[in-house]
Amino acid sequence: MTITTLPATAGVDDVCVDNVSAGRKTQPPAAFVSFPSSFTQSLITEALTKVLPDVGITHERDHTPRLQWADYDLMSFDEARHDPRFLISSYVYRKALIRKHLLHNTATEYLAKCRHRGVRSALSLPRGWVLDIQFADELDEALMDDLYELDAALCANEEKEEDEREWFILKPGFADKGQGIRMFSSVDELRAIFEEFEPPSDNEDEGCKMPVAADGQEGTAVLTSHMRHFVIQQYIPRPMLFDVHKGGMVGHKVSAFVVALIEIHLRAHVLVTGMYSVYLSHALFVLFAGVPYTHPRGPDLDLCPHLTNVSIQTGLALGIVLPLRDMAGATALAHSPEGYVSVGPVDAAWIDATFAKAGAVIAEAVRAGAECGSFNLQLMENAFELFGVDLLLSYPQGPSDVVRVPDVTLLEFNASPDVVNSGDALRADLLEMFEGIVRISAAPFFGCREGEMALGEDRWGWRKVGKGEVRASFA
Structure with missing residues (x-):
């Protein structure tokens, strides 16, 4: 690998490495690569140098090269916003996707438009509400006003047996890592x-300290006055569970990265490019809960059987992240009036159908952002971004005596997914994923084109699942 820099005036057509074999004098492409995670940075560096062998990589931004592939807070956006010859690895405005409350509002508006048009959408969200609150004493007014449906459901719970109650999840709109x-x-x-x-x-010197848990640890607490925006979602009933003998985990909830049983949550890795194309990586991972699933009950609820976020599964999640393809042969469990019953092993056809369904949901979510969240999602031709998308699998209504393709529900989009949580054992899958990003996004920018992927086509470890169009705007 050569560490070089280029002047800001270097032209795109002058730096394609393929031109060297054609006998043309060229300058190598230059890239700024910098991430807080050394694991992620090493994958990107290796992928760039493998696909573009002459690339000059710098980890210190002392100038602005044509390609910036870095953490959002480390990039300079001024050049790319005004000059299409610069390529960046993040959209400047994408809160319509990555902020939970804004994603909820955007998707809800989009689905309402689909119903008005008589169009059936693949996008599915948990029933939910957005709450803007600073102090606990504001809650009663909110329940009587914007959350009256939630209040009715909670009041109805008071008349139900514990196992029959409807449960809900509260998520801060701006928080991450659980x-x-x-x-x-x-x-x-x-x-x-x-x-x-x-x-x-209320002491001025202490008012900004984080709340602490009963054991004195800060834990996962937040300050309401700092967060303000929350989204409340229905806890999806009938989660799809698996009897996974590997590692002795039976009946765990699974979460998949796209990137939870024995409840299943998927983490999908999703690439959005330009204005816009959407790609789903075959590095679609399944996240397992660290303890067996039980129906939620009681005021001192343990979150570990129900939420497969790796930050919540601390100390439990090692070794329980698997590629979706490795689920072949695992025994699926379906919900029945008598409880969960075995419906047999899943096969390659089930995995392919689940992958396709996840792609359809994600493509519709990006379309929702483009159509209904344009103020908070401004797509650019000279940008691309990798998202980690969380999806929940649940067993469809109907007979529970056969393995059925699950319902796929969108939970959230995450910017700059921390792929280190997937574990070093999956490094080969992740490297293929990043090499695909280079081929799809960076190589064509430097003039090395291998033909645009068709919708539904698989190439370089990715499938193109969506394509749309918005107007370009360079100031």
């Missing part, structure tokens, strides 16, 4: 959550 995620089934439990998030003191 911060502030809680589950509840009653108004009192919801109120207790917000009281937990109150500052421990």
